[in-house]
Amino acid sequence: MGYKKIKKDQLKTLFNELSKDCSLFVPSGSKGYVGFDPWDGNSADFTEWYRNTTIPPKALFFPPVEAMLRFRKGEAGYEIEELLPNGRPQIVFGVRPCDARALKITDTLFSDTYRDPYYLTRRENATIVGLACNEPCDTCFCTSLDISPGESQDVDLLCSDIGDELLMEAVSDKGEDLLSKMSGLSEASGEEESKAKQLGDSAKEKITRQIDTSGLLDKMRSSFENREYWEDVSRKCMSCGICTYVCPTCHCFDICDENNKKDGKRVRNWDSCKFPLFTRMPMENPRHEKWRRIRQRYHHKFEYFQMNFETIACTGCGRCIRECPVNVDVTEIIGGIQAL
Template sequence: MFKLPIDKLNDFFAAVSASASLYMPVDGDDGRASYKKWSEGVTLSKALNTVRSAKDFFFPQTENLCDFNRNGLNIEIIDNRTESEDFVVFGVRACDARSFTILDKVFLVDPVDSYYATRREHGTIVTMACTAPEENCFCNVFGIDAAAPEGDAACWMTEDALYIKANNEKGEKFIESVKSLLTECGSEAVEAQQNETKAIMEKLPFAGISTDYFRKNTLLDIFNSEKWAKLSEACLGCGTCTFVCPTCQCYDIKDYDTGHGIKRYRTWDSCMYSDFTRMAHGNSRNTQLQRFRQRFMHKLVYFPDNNDGEFGCVGCGRCLSRCPISMNIVKVVKTFGEE
């Protein structure tokens, strides 16, 4: 465990940015936090969560995949990737840090998504423990400890100091790059903060939610439940929940004729949209009920069935705060849990 005096925080950020691009949560004009590149004068936000998660750094909303140039019958494929710089994402919360475990199981299995893999190789995730979890938080339901976040390195901030420790080899390399500013210390202050945070988590409204129903019942029993009709009837199909979710990974691939060739790119998509996975004969999920059910079946049934029981949700609470009709995964879990 290492310690940095809080009045040296700006020097710490400057040292990090000297060898890698540094991104951190920064308050916007609307009072909400988003990740911005650090430069002199930029201040770290104290907000619990950013509007969108750190997923964007590794799986961006839109990215170019390749270009095609045609010369007669010859087609040239141009790899236009430029993701080669090292970068650090600082201040990632425990829920968002866990999301990378989920995304890795999608993008780093065969066939490996080389675009995602390259960014994961060059990116270092430095997490920040939570001290004031909010009412929408329920990461503990999925076995996530807000007071002991994962990531390459983890931080705890008190009024007078920043405490940091490495969680893996990449984290050790990160700490080594700023070690001249740090001093070794004990963990007493961190443990005291962790105990306070855990006490808060235990009192939050969703702390006692159980996912046992989805472990004990069969896929078909859950899929055919009559509860989906009632749960989905108010859904607008706007897709907001999928675009703020740190674990959603659906995308579409499109080709654009530039007039000088073809540019292939991918962009986020949403299972809540009526044209999602549309095929030549139409769409296999024609109703909002079917699309609503697909989203939550994937998070609570399909993904855990194929990934050793790990759910596809990290309890960040973004969908709770952003859904315009207040329908979210917590209501789904609680509704089925009533049985």
């Protein structure tokens, strides 16, 4: 199947149609920050203003807070009710290539050895419609991690913004299927295809920030014992955890019970390795010092995850750089390690 296209002023109609049979999520600023929100029937203009969301699409599959089960105590003791996602098909429209890669990365973790039914049920029911980047942020460095702003094999369907129209190309069978169900599309010309490619190339050139991943495993390894380095780079960190919150691959969580013993829910919440309580045990805390927690985070992303799953758990989305209140910059930290 070749490239299709749709006029941007037809998106609203398309979204209304798509949202009849499934849950459709699009970038929106309605909460005061940019995130993926359910389609509200109205705001299809995100292609005009949005570069990337503040909260990554992981939140749709691994919500910040989710009830896993309900327990109730009756005459016959406890009854457990499983609270799995409902399995309704979802379409997520406008996912950037970095975030699509991030989902593939968290897929490996949540399907490794033990299936995580909450995350995977949502993932299996989702179709990811990507949106290539024409204007990367100055914090972006995806190209250092084998990601291209203009293309993606990690989505089901990829859109490119060529001006008044969006070009669409199916990447997976799911994407092909979705494309065949969309009305209001027309065939794209070879010229338009080339334009999309040019825009992708030019976006690539606009990305100047980078990290050097060559030999990084060994460098990470040898930096481990360099306490001075880790103390130095962690000095200004406030342990607020926003870097882990907005990170598209951070997946650490806590499980706790809510309400009372008679009727309550077991809930999973995002947690963060930046918090001192994260690893606290009654008698000791292996990461009570901040520099140990910072070291854990970067070693996890750039070393341990790579050793265990053959990929670095960073996609260069730059959110942690943008959102950090004290300007901790992952590219500086990795650069510093490479320079040690």
